[in-house]
Each structure stands twice: as structure tokens, then as C-alpha cells.
Amino acid sequence: MILLLLACPPEQTPPAQTPPPTPSLTTAADDLLVPLPAPRLLRRMSLDLRGILPSTAELDQVEADPAALAGIRDQYLDDPHLEERLVRLLAERWHSRVDEFLIHYDEYQALGGSSRNEYAFERAVGEEPLRLMARIVAEDRPWTEVVTSPTTMANELLGQIWPLDYPDGATGWQEVSYTDGRPPAGVLATNGLWWRYYSTVSNYNRGRAAALTQLLLCEDYLSRPVSFNNQVALVDADGIEEALRSNPYCMGCHSSLDATSSALFGFWVANEYNASEMHSYHPEREPLGSYLLGEDPAWFGKPLSGLTELGAEIAVDPRFSRCAAESWAELLWRRELEPGDFNRVEGLRRLYMDSGRRIKPLLRAITDTPVYQAGSLDAQADADTLVVENTMRLIDATMLASTLENLTGFRWTWQGFEVLDNDTYGFRILGGGVDGSQVTRPQRTPSLTWNLTVQRAAEGAASVASNSIGLSGAFLEGAHVGDRPGGAAFDAEVASLHWRLYAERADEGWISAIGALFTEVAGREGEQQAWIAVVSAMLRDPLFVSY
Amino acid sequence: MWPVTRRLWVLLALGGPACTHRADSQPGKSPVEEDTGQRTVVEPPPPSWTAEQVETAMIQALSGGLPRPQEAVDAFGRILIAGDDGRCPNSGGYTITESFSGCHSEKGYTYAGLTIYTDSMGDDFSLLGDCYVIDPEGDIFQAAGELERATDPANHSFAIKLTGTWGYAKEQGWLSSVPSLALWLEGDAERLVANGGWSTAEAVLYFEALESSSTCAQSGHLKLQDPQGAWYSLDYGEDCDACGELSYAGQPLGTACVSVEAAAARYREEFSL
16 A cells, blocks of 8 residues: 555646645644633743743733734743743753763763762753754744854853853853864754764764754654565674675665764764763764765765765755754644644745744744644544644643742752752653653653652642742732631632633632632641642642643 | 654655656645755865965874874873872773772872773783873873774784874873874785874874885875865875875865875884784
């Protein structure tokens, strides 16, 4: 059947052939998708694009005029939180925010003095390529700069240990350049990417070439069928190398893979466990691919002079633009693409091309799609649609952390580690997140460990919030000592929290129930504990932890 | 593993170029962006050096001769002894086993990381390094990668490997510039073949099947990278003399004469049996 579908038709002029369907962001299947109410949709957009909840004023505005939603969404695309959120979002796909690299923080004398540098080191390394991509999107620059930029991103920690022109006295993430002569190739010239996708001495960058093909073209060599005949000698390194160059079963992948690998030899190291080898570019190794792999650098058959041309070649590869549309759609739709998405994605790709290969217009278009806006399914939807569509998204540990900090100021840390954002001393995976190593996709449905993680985080955030009851600007600024359930002030405050946290208006039944909880706890443990109980319960509510 | 449906979809999407004869017959644009097959050439900047300057830079880069692994091993031995207080470093010969953060000797030296030294018959050895030493003045000895010398008395041949980053500013010769290396040398009393190269703050040099023998002073290619990252290539041709055609980005730049004979001869004499 597949062969039949792929077979080329006879070369003849087709009589009055039906033209291909015009790519569109919507399809007939979208009729089965019921959109979220405008305030909940605004909440979804705010969480996806900023990692925090919308303000009450924004919710009020959208409630009064749903047409205001698009304008607020556009403001979110220029919001300072966007860049930080994109780092987290891109990490779900690029998998570079891992907890462990081959190089340990204390291999650097400058960092070895304090174990508190461990987490900062791991995140700084892993976020380097992500922050370059996020900066390019946030500044609305062409996405092609991801593979052509002469710059990278670094903070003061990386500026201290790597060959970078990080400004003296500066702090925080800055757009800087390497000083070791590496070519301008965007993320392809970042240590962070190649530390995550490292090559052993004898792998000769093949794993790296496969990774960049998957990340930038959405083509996965590992998904190709592999067959071996019984003549292939795979018992020793020489036999394998010979087979890769001459055996048709191997060459099916390696003829293009090895040629791409050959362009990456400036990053090939003699010892992948040595910091100095790993953080430096090695220009004298650039031509080594021809010697060690027997392949001159090339990009799917097109000769390359080196890494600079590799980036430029990827930037104009039709698969790169298609992959940009695919990958951003997957990230915001929060689900894998399906064959039925082909036309939608093609519409997005055309929009991407027509808007100067920028991502912000793409994000705008994706958040306008019925797939993105769906909050439930029509009664006519079948089981297949139910499986595919993700109408209710789960807040994972990383998003929970940013949301709770923004609401209450609560940051859950241990020994310098962000507990909701690591798995060495934390609960990132348990809380539904992606570590980039063991878990590569965010959790879509609740689990026991996710529930426990949310529970502890909610308790922590509620406890912090209770320390500033009634203070201006605080989460509980509308609460006052002496307010009691049934009184106008108390009921108005919890109703306001309901609106703020859930983007839904509270009904009398809920206000009564939460008031009963307050009364119960206040009677036993006092008013502050009662507020902790109320806020903690609200932050664990399905309306809060889903979006 | 992707679901079958998704792989089918991708196959269908990628199947487009195989059927490109249909694209022109379709009204409007093809739904899939076409790969024109045109190579994207990133035009290199104009050459920043003349042929004479390249020649001078190549001669300068080779003036110290070819790196010898034994010099690095000897230098490493000296710095192990210099700071050894009997407790730090934890070493046995040239092999040390220290933590990432290292030990600090009473003599003011810090030793961090691991080395593994093995020797065999004659002067053959292998030194694997993932280590650095900081002397009391703060200068660093880098020992990262592999140094290997192997000889074959039966065939009077040798094979040398220098990979990684090795050096110490207080040493003499090639070690003083702490080069990054990926260099393989092999040969016998009659010939030497070099592949790979090294880079320092001053120069980036690469040998492509560069051969020097008693009957042919040099053949193959010698390459040099300028500070902008562009390569100049000297093709020695077939006439065995020290001169050849210099090219930049595939375009002829002139003639240059850079002899590798003396450096190669010293190497051949030392390693041949």
C-alpha cells in the first residue's frame, strides 16, 4: 500500500486534474473542536506564551469583549516573559536542559569551590542554544539566524569559564560571541548543543549529525528501517567503518549522515570528558572528516566548505521551513502531529515563508487555530479524535514553578537547585516535565507523582502567600484579618481569587464550600492557617492545574 | 519509534521531489516547497593574505619542527616531580588519579584529573590525559587527549599520534604555545606521512597526506587557516620540490615555497630503527 502511494504516476498531462487543496489553517475536522470560553483561552495563551497567568484586568477585558483577546495575545508576544517561556518550551524539543553533562562543574577551578554552582552550571550550559533561539524569536528576527548567527547567549557564569567576549562587570544573559575563531553558525556553533549531543572519539560526530537533522529538519534517521545482510562484519571498529562506507544497507543512511558529520569536526574532541577540549573550538580539526570518515563535508549531496555553509544550507533547505512550522505547532498544540494535520501545517509553513521566516507571526497563527483553541470536543467526535486532540493541557512542574512564583513569590529551592526544575534533588519529571534525557515529552495526563508534586508546591506557595495577607501588591492583598465566610469582604476576596486563578467566575456553591473549609481550619489552627488551607486547595484544583 | 501513520505521512511529504515532473503541471504552487538542488555557497571574504604572507606564515608555523610526543611526556614528568610532596599528587609514574577539584600539594601545585600511562617494548608508550596542573604562579599544564608512539622493529616503521590539548607556557618548543592537536604521523627511515594538524593562538596548520621521503622532498597538501577562518592550501604537486600552487577558496593565489624536508628528516631519523 505504501509503495502504491509513493509510486510516481506516468509522465503525462493529466486531463482536467483537480488542483491540490489550498493549504489552510483550518479543516473540516475543526468543526468537532469546541473552543474554550474567551477568558480560559486567554489564560491558556498567557501560560503558553509567558508561563504566568493573565491579570484580572485582562480577564475582565476579555470577558466584556472576547474580540479583545487577539490584541492581548499580541501584547504577550512582546511581553518580557516571552523569552524566558520560550526557553522552557524549546527545551521540550531540544532536550538540552539536562541535569548532567560529561563535564562536571567542579572541573572548573572557578566553580569548584561551591556546590551551589552545580545547578547554575548545568542550566547555563544547557540553556545556551535555547536562549539564542528564544532571543531570535523575541526580537522577531528571521528564524534562519538560528543556524547562521555569529553570536550566542551567555551569562556571567559561562563568561567566566568559556572563551567568550562577555562584558566585564555585566550580569545575566547577554548576546555575545566566542573568541576562539569558531564559524558563525548559530546554535550549530554552541558548546551547549554539542555538550548535550556529544560525540565519542570513534563516533565521529555521527550522533550529532543525526540530532541536528532531527531537530532542524524533523527527519529522524532512527525512524528509518534498517536491515543487515549476513555479510556485514560488525564485530570490530574497522569492520564497522568499512561497512558504513561500502555496504548498501548501511550507506542508505550513512552516505548523507557521514557527510554532514564531516562538517562538524571543529567540535570533535580527543577526550570528551575533558573540559578544556570540550569548551574550545578546534579549527585544525575542521578538515579531519575527509581523513577519518573518508567523506568530504556535504549536505545531502551538496558539497560544503565547512560549518558556515552547513548553517546557510540548512537555512534554505525546504525541510527547515517545514520543520519550523511542524515543531512550533507541536509545541503549542501540545500534541504530536498526525497525517490529518498536513494541510494545516502547510498553511503555517506558507505563512512562515510569507512573513519573512519569522516565528512571531507563526505563533500568532498557531494560537488562532481551532486545534489550539479547543477546550472540548463536539458530541459527534469519534474516539480517534478524542485520542489525538489535547483539549485540556496539564500544567507541568516547570510551568507550575513560574506561575506560583509570579503569583506569590514562592521559589522552591534546595542546595541551590530549583526543586521543580531538576531531577537531581527535585521533582521535574515526577511533576510531569521533560528532563531531556530520560523523559523527552511532557506528561499529558495526571499521575500520582504529579499530584504529590503539585500538592507540595501548592502548600509551599500558600504558606508564602499567607505571610503577606492584606499587603498591597501581595497575592492576598484583598484579604483582611477578621474577614469571615458569609461576609461580603471574604466572599468577594475568594471570588476574586477564583477569577484570577481559574479565569472562571465562582458560583455560590463554591464560595460556600471554600468558606466552610476556612471556618473549619480557622477554628482549629487560626486564621493564617485557614488562609493557607484555602489557597493551597485552590492551587491544587483541577481548574488551576489544567489549562 | 514514530507511529506508522506518521512515517507514512513523512514519506509522502518527502516523496515530492521524486515526482518533480508533476510540479510544473499543477496549477498554482506545489504544496511542498521545492528543493532546487542549488548549492548555497557562502562566499568567503577576499583573501586577507597574499601568497607571500601565507608562505611566511607557513614557514613560521613549521619553524619549531613537528611536535614530538616524548617532549610532552618528559615535561609532564617534570611537573609531577616539581610539586610532589609525597601525598599529592596520587601518582604512579606518569599515571595520576585525582579528583576533578584536585589535590593541592605543600609545594603550591594543584593536580586535578586523571592520566593513564602505559609503555611497552623499547620506547613505545601511550599517555591518555584528562588532567591539568596549576603551578604556584598560576600557569597551567594541560594534559588532555592522547599521545602515542608505536614502533615496529620488524618493519623499521613507526606510528605517532598526538591528539587533544597539551602544553605548558613555561616549556620550550611546541609545548609552550599549548596547541590543540589532531596529528597522525607514520613512516620509517625513508619516508614520513603526516595527516592532521595543530592550532595555536598564532597559527592553524593542517597536513593532508603530506609525504616527505628521501627520494621526494614533499608531496601532498599543506594548509593554513587565516584569522577569519578561511583556508589556504599549498599543493606540492608531483615534482617533489618545496614549491607548489597556493589556492584560496578554490581559486589560485600564486606560488609558495615551504620546505618540510628538514622537519621530516629529523623525525625520520629519530623514529627509524
